[in-house]
Amino acid sequence: xxxxxxxxxxxxxxxxxxxxxxxxxxxxxxxxxxxxxxxxxxxxxxxxxxxxxxxxxxxxxxxxxxxxxxxxxxxxxxxxxxxxxxxxxxxxxxxxxxxxxxxxxxxxxxxxxxxxxxxxxxxxxxxxxxxxxxxxxxxxxxxxxxxxxxxxxxxxxxxxxxxxxxxxxxxxxxxxxxxxxxxxxxxxxxxxxxxxxxxxxxxxxxxxxxxxxxxxxxxxxxxxxxxxxxxxxxxxxxxxxxxxxxxxxxxxxxxxxxxxxxxxxxxxxxxxxxxxxxxxxxxxxxxxxxxxxxxxxxxxxxxxxxxxxxxxxxxxxxxxxxxxxxxxxxxxxxxxxxxxxxxxxxxxxxxxxxxxxxxxxxxxxxxxxxxxxxxxxxxxxxxxxxxxxxxxxxxxxxxxxxxxxxxxxxxxxxxxxxxx
Numbered sequence: 570x571x572x573x574x575x576x577x578x579x580x581x582x583x584x585x586x587x588x589x590x591x592x593x594x595x596x597x598x599x600x601x602x603x604x605x606x607x608x609x610x611x612x613x614x615x616x617x618x619x620x621x622x623x624x625x626x627x628x629x630x631x632x633x634x635x636x637x638x639x640x641x642x643x644x645x646x647x648x649x650x651x652x653x654x655x656x657x658x659x660x661x662x663x664x665x666x667x668x669x670x671x672x673x674x675x676x677x678x679x680x681x682x683x684x685x686x687x688x689x690x691x692x693x694x695x696x697x698x699x700x701x702x703x704x705x706x707x708x709x710x711x712x713x714x715x716x717x718x719x720x721x722x723x724x725x726x727x728x729x730x731x732x733x734x735x736x737x738x739x740x741x742x743x744x745x746x747x748x749x750x751x752x753x754x755x756x757x758x759x760x761x762x763x764x765x766x767x768x769x770x771x772x773x774x775x776x777x778x779x780x781x782x783x784x785x786x787x788x789x790x791x792x793x794x795x796x797x798x799x800x801x802x803x804x805x806x807x808x809x810x811x812x813x814x815x816x817x818x819x820x821x822x823x824x825x826x827x828x829x830x831x832x833x834x835x836x837x838x839x840x841x842x843x844x845x846x847x848x849x850x851x852x853x854x855x856x857x858x859x860x861x862x863x864x865x866x867x868x869x870x871x872x873x874x875x876x877x878x879x880x881x882x883x884x885x886x887x888x889x890x891x892x893x894x895x896x897x898x899x900x901x902x903x904x905x906x907x908x909x910x911x912x913x914x915x916x917x918x919x920x921x922x923x924x925x926x927x928x929x930x931x932x933x934x935x936x937x938x939x940x941x942x943x944x945x946x947x948x949x950x951x952x953x954x955x956x957x958x959x960x961x962x963x964x965x966x967x968x969x970x971x972x973x974x975x976x977x978x979x980x981x982x983x984x985x986x987x988x989x
Contacts, residue, residue, distance in 0.1 A: 613703025623689035624824040632834035677819035715747035761844040847893035
C-alpha cells in the first residue's frame with residue numbers, strides 16, 4: 570500500500586508542476602479534458618462515434634457454410650448482418666489479472682443504406698476512460714452496448730482476453746457481467762492462415778493476407794504505456810493515436826469477417842485470400858461428420874446439411890486433385906468406404922509415385938494392404954505393400970512396428986494356406 574500511495578503522490582505532484590498553458594487547455598486534469606470529436610458521457614468518460622465505409626461486399630445473404638468456418642455460429646439460425654457487433658478493448662496490460670484495467674472500448678455495427686447487405690456503413694462507437702475514479706461510469710456505458718439480445722459479438726481472441734477482462738472489471742465493481750452470444754475469429758483465422766503466414770495476430774492477417782495498410786498506426790502493445798503517460802502528464806497526442814488504433818482494429822476485424830464470409834460462400838473461388846484450402850477441406854469434413862452424429866430433424870436444416878456435405882466433398886476432391894498430401898489420402902479412403910474401391914485404390918497407388926511425406930505414403934501402403942487382405946483376399950499383394958512400408962526410412966517407430974507385426978501375421982497366414 571505504501572508503494573501505491575507514493576506512486577499516486579508522485580503523479581499528483583507531476584500534474585501540479587505541469588505548465589500553466591497545459592492546465593488551461595485541460596490537459597493536466599483528465600476530468601476537464603476536451604477532445605475534438607468526443608463528448609462527455611459520464612464521470613471522466615468520453616464517447617465518440619465514427620462512420621466509415623464498410624469493407625463488406627454486397628451479398629444476397631450470409632452463406633450457410635459460415636457456420637463451418639466459424640463454429641461459434643453453428644447450431645442456430647444465422648443472424649442478420651446488422652446483428653453482428655464488433656468488439657475490442659484496449660487495456661493496461663496483457664494479463665487477465667485483477668490489476669489489468671480496460672480504459673478504451675470500441676464497438677462496430679454494420680448499417681445498411683437501402684437494400685440489405687448493400688451500401689453498408691460501419692458505425693463505430695468508442696468509450697474512453699480518463700482516470701480510475703470513472704471506471705464505474707465507463708463500465709455502465711460499455712454494458713449498454715450489449716443490451717440487444719439479438720446481437721452476436723464478434724472479436725479476435727475476445728473469448729480468452731477481452732471478455733475475461735470485462736467480466737473481471739464488472740465483478741470488481743459489483744456489476745453483473747453481460748451475457749451475450751460470442752463469435753471469436755481467432756480460431757477460424759488460424760485454420761485458414763496459420764500454415765500460410767505462421768503469425769496469426771490480427772494485424773498480420775490484415776496486412777499480409779488482406780493487404781490493409783496500417784503504416785503509421787500506433788502499436789497496440791504501447792497502449793498501457795500511453796494511458797499511464799497520459800495520467801501523469803495530460804498529454805493527449807499519443808492517447809488519440811491509440812484511440813485511432815482501436816478504431817482501426819474494429820475496421821480490420823470487420824474486414825477479416827468479410828473475408829471469412831467470402832471464403833464460406835465460394836471456397837473454390839477465393840484464391841485472392843491465399844488460405845490453406847487443404848486444412849479447410851479436412852476441417853469441413855470433420856464438421857460434417859460431427860453434425861451427422863446428431864442429425865437435424867427440421868427439413869430446412871436437413872437440406873442445409875446436405876448442401877454442406879456436397880460442397881465439402883467438392884473441396885476435398887479439389888484438394889486431392891491438386892495433390893495435397895493429407896487430402897489425397899483421406900479422399901482415397903472415403904472413396905473406398907463409399908464403395909468406389911477401384912478409384913480409391915487407384916488414388917492410393919498414385920500417392921506412392923509422388924514426393925509426398927513418407928508418413929503419408931506409409932498410410933497409403935497400410936490402407937492398400939488392408940484392402941488387399943480383407944476385400945480382395947490377396948495375401949501376397951498385401952504382404953508386398955507391407956514390405957514396401959517397412960523399407961520406408963522416415964516414418965514413426967509405431968508405424969514401423971505395426972508394419973513388421975502385420976508382415977509376421979501375413980507370413981503365417983500364407984504359410985498356413987500353403988501347408989493346410
